[in-house]
Amino acid sequence: MIEQLVTQAIHSVYASYGRVSKQIERGYDRDVRHPEWTRWLLNQLGNPDANQFNVAVTGSKGKGSHAILMAAILQRLGLRVGLFTSPHLVDFLERLRVDGQMIAGEQFVSYAKLVEDEVNRAPLPNGQYFGPVGLLAVMASLYFRDMQTDVNVFELGRGARHDDVNQIRHRGALLTPVFPEHLDKLGPTWLDVADEKFGVITPDVKWLISYTQASFVEERLLALGAAGADVAQGLSIASLGRDFDVSVAEESDGGGKVATVTTTWRGKILRAKIPDSLFPFVGNVAVALVGAAHVMRDLTGTVQDVDVELTGLRLAGRLQVIQDKPTCLLDGTIHKENAKFIAKWLQAREKTGKIGAILSLPDGKDAPGVLEELGSYCDWLLFTHCTNKHMRYTRDFQQLGLQYVNQVDVEPDVHKAIAMALDKSRAEDVLIFAGTQSYVGDVLRAFETPTESIWIP
Incomplete structure (x- = not known):
């Protein structure tokens, strides 16, 4: 019975989008998408994101792994952590998690009904729609509020500036490598793609941690940081390879292999022990460690060493x-x-x-x-x-x-x-x-x- 209700709830998430003709859908995101409706919905539902500590993850490659790694590190540091990722691999409910565990079917159905009722009352203009991933992000924010999480990590979609998930208020951001992808939606140039991703820097954002970028992407990013209050008041940017580096020490562990990934930030040592399946992601781990250190600094008021064990972490479908x-x-x-x-x-x-x-x-x-x-x-x-x-x-x-x-x-x-x-x-x-x-x-x-x-x- 619950499986049928979950299926109906999933259909309701896509109902608004499904009513829009494919002709209207075509074009650049900046011309055809209306993420402001996600913000409208959050406002109607009491702004559940307003008092949450949220971190947004955008970029072209590795968004999911960065988001999962950061959530895992924060959980190992003793926090209760919400995680929103997309798409799913096997079960649709994988997209909403608390402390790594996906949402229960009954809870998903309840939040979907709450959101659907509000969507049906919206004064939506002809030809516009509620983005499915935006509705899911709203559901996630409600879920995380009710689960009383300490911090939440939201993976954005293909962009940021015109991405529905970016409407979730966030204090920090991670930027994964930016490539010339989705040129038909974010372009037409690589610089256009980068500027769309840089939309993750909203007025609420105080810090951004970036993976190593192509030189012109890095230059553009630093220029945004230099803009200060024009982008975000007091924005700080730290980039892998420029502001922090990473070292790796491999060792045997009961017949298998593990590695300790180490980086530093503000004189503090940040360290994570990872299994061999995560060896390709050492740079991602370093970015997530520095991001987690920023979260802990903001929550506690002090910069702390970080030492966590991630050998039990599984990135599904990655080695x-x-x-x-x-x-x-x-x-x-x-x-x-x-x-x-x-x-x-x-x-x-x-x-x-x-x-x-x-x-x-x-x-x-x-x-x-x-x-x-x-x-x-x-x-x-x-x-x-x-x-x-x-x-x-x-x-x-x-x-x-x-x-x-x-x-x-x-x-x-x-x-x-x-x-x-x-x-x-x-x-x-x-x-x-x-x-x-x-x-x-x-x-x-x-x-x-x-x-x-x-x-x-």
Whole structure:
């Protein structure tokens, strides 16, 4: 019964958006989106964000991992932490969490009904709509208020300046690497994209922690900081590689590997112990540590050392071993740079059996780059699609794969592809599942991998 109610609640979140014609939806976000309706809704519901300590995360790459890492660090520091991320991988309710645990179905239904009733009373002009992610962010703010969280981390969508989630009042912000992406929505130039992301700096923001950026993005960001009260009163900006660095010390731990990530801020040592699955994210960890130090400073009035253990943290679908015998590794790899981390993971293992890769790389993703990094490690390749009907697969994967291995198969049905891979594998083999986030969700569902918590039980 509750599953049916949750499904109906999810449909209600998309109802306003679904009534807008696709013609009106087309265009740059600055021309067609109206995030002010999210602010209107928050106001109607008593401004639940007004007295909350919120941190917003924006950028082009790694928003989800930065948000999860910061929430995890703050939780390990003894705080009660709300976390809002999007999209989900397996369960829609993954988007709203407190202390890493996703919201219960009954609670989700209750908040969805509260928001829906207010939306139905809105004086919405013809052709405008409430953005679904904005409605979810409002629900999250209500949920976090009622759960009496100490701090909340909100992952924004593709932009910031015209993003619904950015309407949530936030005191701090994290900026992940900014790339020339979504040019049809945020562009037309890379600078336009950067300026959209910089919209996360609202008048409420007192500090922003940035990952290393391209030089002109960094220059533009620092110019905004220099603007002072023109952007945000007393704004401070700290960037990885300019204001703080990161060091990593690896060690063995009961047969596995862990690493201690260390950085400093204002003379204080910030440290986190991470599992090997998080090794590709050491820069993200450093940014999250400095962000967490800012939160603790704001809450306590003093700058403190930070020393946390994150070995029990799980970033779903990011270098995640989802099964043993055969060893099945899952990663949201869609380009060459991500594939390098899988290659490093393979290098660290003693090869006892065969290695097969089951890849889902639709048009627009860097299939040649992924194969360039992984092809030499693989004994066979299997290309598949995902259940997301919006993805297109028009490459000749047979020809592409034969440049690296002699055994290449193509099976469009993702469920059949997974079954084929398992049927042909032995206990000592390794299977690499890599592709889009939609594909990652398909694989997690197929293996019935739990995603209710960000922590390993």
